[in-house]
Amino acid sequence: MNATKELARPGGAAPPRRPRPARMKPADVMRVGGSGLRSRPMRVFLSALGIAIGIAAMVGVVGISTSSTEDLNRRLAALGTNLLTVTPGQDFGGGTAHLPVESVRMIGDIPAVESVSALGKTDAKVYRNDYIPQQETGGLTVSAARTDLPESVGAEIVDGRWLNAANSRYPSVVLGPKAAAQLGVHRAGADVRVWLGGQWFTVVGLLAPNELIPSLDSAALVGWSAAERELDFDGYPTTIYTRARESAVEDVQAILGATASPENPSEANVSRPSDALAAKQATDDALSGLLLGLGGVALLVGGVGVANTMVISVLERRSEIGLRRSLGATRGQVRTQFLAEALLLSALGGLGGVLLGIGVTTGYAAYQGWPAVVPAWAMAGGVGATLVIGGLAGFYPAVRAARLPPTEALATT
Incomplete structure (x- = not known):
């Protein structure tokens, strides 16, 4: 029977293969993810603001504590610890x-x-x-x-x-x-x-x-x-x-x-x-640790805001998802799109929070007469933390969007 089917085809050619879906380049992922954010500017701003507040609190606390320590070190160097x-x-x-x-x-x-x-x-x-x-x-x-x-x-x-x-x-x-x-x-x-x-x-x-x-x-x-x-x-x-x-x-x-x-x-x-000054600094460090914990809580709240934004985005864009799937987009491409949106949203909040934290540190240090010092690890860690939070917050909405059947999505239009 198979032989008969092979003879029935012109020239005995093999059956045509299903074309592979086009791969999305990193630039395409960024462009598609960015377009989704630009369509909802106010919601994106509010969600990014929640992330920015948490990061600004963390960077500010670390920066102010580091600036205070640097000022103490300079004073001790001038006064002498001997x-x-x-x-x-x-x-x-x-x-x-x-x-x-x-x-x-x-x-x-x-x-x-x-x-x-x-x-x-x-x-x-x-x-x-x-x-x-x-x-x-x-x-x-x-x-x-x-x-x-x-x-x-x-x-x-x-x-x-x-x-x-x-x-x-x-x-x-x-x-x-x-x-x-x-x-x-x-x-x-x-x-x-x-x-x-x-x-x-x-x-x-x-x-x-x-x-x-x-x-x-x-x-x-x-x-x-x-x-x-x-x-x-x-x-x-x-x-x-x-x-x-x-x-x-x-x-x-x-x-x-x-x-x-x-x-x-x-x-x-x-x-x-000089031990009294060191003890005072230790007390300030304990307070900084408490404030750093509060900044972490604010960051988690910002992550919940990102997750909420992405879930609502999936619900509102069911027709877009169905259309893309009907035109050949794979589940992986849809999942990548929404995950990229979540990461971009978190990155915007993280960068804004780092800049805000640097500004707070600089202003407070100038007011106190301290040298303004913001460690590079605090800035890099702030952006890295937002990407982790954004990835975790956007994973479920991205998976949910990828699993949405095209026919069901198009039926909601």
């Missing part, structure tokens, strides 16, 4: 211990110590003039300061000069920025005086804000010998500031307490001011 402080703890009776008067000299004898200085707290109070009631102290402290203090703590003078061998023996004072503002002192000079310890002190200098030692901002600093003579200062240091070589900070920190107080090492507290 500053150590020694303060008196409690004695066995529960009272406040005293660091020996010789503790500054003994710490200075450590080979790895580059500089050492100290402050001594006094009971004196400082006022703008002698008409201010004594109970209105304003929380300002008065401390005796050594002349080499700026070298150790990195203090800077914005007006006037620091205490030196000449003026530190007389009633002279240097004010921190908060203390100066509270006392209404805006400049230093021989004619500018404050009422300190029951007598007039001349303001010889004003300090700049000190980030490592913020307590200096609210302090009035007088010379060591003047404090002993005029303010009944007992001469015991209450805070010793030590600069050690960067490579030996840990070693110096380990022996600093015993060196400052050889007889009672447990009564000396040793700390590192």
